[in-house]
Amino acid sequence: MLALIRASHPGPTVVVTAAGCALAVGVGRGGGGAVLVGAAVLAGQLSIGWSNDWIDRTRDRAIGRADKPLTGGSVAPRTVAVAAFTALALCVPLSLASGVLAGVVHLAAVACGWLYNLRLKAGPASPLPFALAFGLLPAFVTLGLPGRPWPEWWALLAGALLGMGAHFANVLPDLPDDLALGVRGLPQRLGPTRARLGAALLLVAASVVIALAPEDRGPVAVVGLGAVALVLAVSLPLARRSLRQAAFAVTVAVAAIDVTMFVAQGGHLV
Template sequence: MIGLVSRRTVWIGAVVMAAVCLPLSLASGFLAGLTHIGTVAAAWAYNLKLKSTPVSWVPYAVAFGLLPSFVTLGTADTWAPWWASAATALLGVGAHLANVVPDLADDLATGVRGWPQRLGSLSRLLAPLPLAVATVLLVVAPDGPIGVIGWVTLAVNAVLLVAIVAWKNAPFLVTIAVAAVSILALVARGNALVP
């Protein structure tokens, strides 16, 4: 697969997409647009420099953490509640840890030495921690009772978090399931994101 597309072509595509991203982001509103541009800037920072540093988790936390505010600023002109931003930032950190697990050997061979690569196989064991806190925040922090959906979410995600540790080959897929279950539970609560 290496060599099918030239570096020049990749750079041209990246620059064109970055230029298109600016007006499309701002079409959601000024603050929402700036928030989205912040998430894209975090992704670029990761790819250009931070991927191979001990702070490789920071762009994930920033980009994921800003997403709820992109939605709320674009729809209700208000920042997302702190717990939504904190939970999605933690989902990002957990995803970063889990995503690296299958590629640890390849990453190390190519010189990628981000935080998860430095942790090695501990990444798979640590990934459930931020995901668990994120799930609890998304279930417990919104106003109102936890309800049946909240308790089911906590139970399902507890099983999924154990699977991340036990199932060596697919921690990232299970991480996506944890995030999906948590977000669906939040959506089922209605307008929890908007005060």
């Protein structure tokens, strides 16, 4: 069971699910709506995480990825495959429970994750599924409200920027192994230094959109941008010694700030 949990990519799964629940509460979906959103997002994320490790199992074995349960034999490939398709099957009714349009939007986002795993991760369009999937998450949340409203444009843009920033940051630890195996997504093609800078820039751009685009900015804009500016200022001395460490620190800190601001702006999504 622990190996199966590890194969689901639990870190990103928990973060995305928690963000979806928090957005649902912020836009007024209530406790029941937040539970529905959380259950659908969790099922979708589990299916994407499990399918990723299952699809990549041969590649991971070739480079001896000891951190992958399927490589060490602690869980059978068939078990992970069954778990992935079961989670995907459950995701359908759980998504549609928020309404047909909301459900279709969320299923499209989940399809982007599967498309990345199956095809796009090895090509220059690798950020595209992340942009679409993360951009559609706020829409899934708001379309479950009475009247099925679409979110404001800035929420879609901010979600897309966050998704692409997460993609760049996520591949950095595996970049040398990916290159050795011929996986050449956009971050791999840019190389380690530019990929780190790309992750940081995308997340900072998301900060600006989340803080300044809503008409009723409130204190979130001041506090959020102030926090981002502080992170950048603190990282400058570190950048002179190690650009890699500075870019990593900025990426992690700004990503946390962005998610917090996004949730805080939930009442302005529609």
